[in-house]
């Protein structure tokens with residue numbers, strides 16, 4: 367049965383803004399993005415929202431719903447009671463452009479700072495067969511849709527603009543881990559993750575993992591193993607010596 371839901375939607379720009387109240391129709395099976403579209407169609411034609419696929423795959427409709435980082439297109443209205451007020455605000459960690467749209471260029475900058483996959487220069491096509499276990503490890507990380515909800519959630523940068531230069535965030539520490547664990551990557555990703563991308567600032571709270579719409583075990587499978595490698599290099603003399611003598615041939 368259709369009903370009228372109470373919505374509070376943040377409207378404004380980089381200078382100022384406020385929550386505005388709306389009463390809007392909701393139909394069975396709808397998601398929050400449907401309601402935002404209905405607001406645009408009926409009450410707020412200039413309401414800015416970013417979206418593309420409406421299928422949880424493009425990563426562009428990230429926002430905060432009742433204070434929790436979520437995809438607008440994957441949050442069903444049935445999550446809330448009919449009496450509940452649904453509050454929709456832009457991601458807090460990134461500068462607002464307008465209404466629900468934020469400037470996420472911080473993430474593209476950090477992406478550029480991670481050196482790309484570096485296979486051995488003399489490796490010919492067909493020379494190497496990956497083990498299934500190595501394929502599966504990369505595949506988990508490559509499910510990332512770059513919604514940046516994990517980046518938005520991480521307390522290291524969420525209310526600490528001053529940490530953004532030193533900290534690349536869970537999505538890009540995970541990218542460093544993906545490459546570090548790749549059997550053919552010859553670059554040494556461990557020191558740069560720690561020193562250039564701020565791995566040491568992560569205190570494994572797992573908040574990033576909790577909000578990931580792809581259910582990637584960011585903390586357990588990427589961040590903690592990278593931290594273990596950092597610790598092994600620092601405190602285990604055998605690992606330290608091995609890292610010096612057997613610098614990745616990996617073929």
Ligand code: SF4
Nearest residue numbers: 520568570571572574
């Ligand atoms: S586990 Fe690390 S990267 Fe993830 S939210 Fe916590 S501090 Fe941030």
Ligand code: SF4
Nearest residue numbers: 510511513514516578
């Ligand atoms: S790791 Fe998950 S939460 Fe982070 S950007 Fe990728 S899909 Fe989004």
Ligand code: FES
Nearest residue numbers: 419420425427439
């Ligand atoms: S619109 Fe593509 S993930 Fe929501």
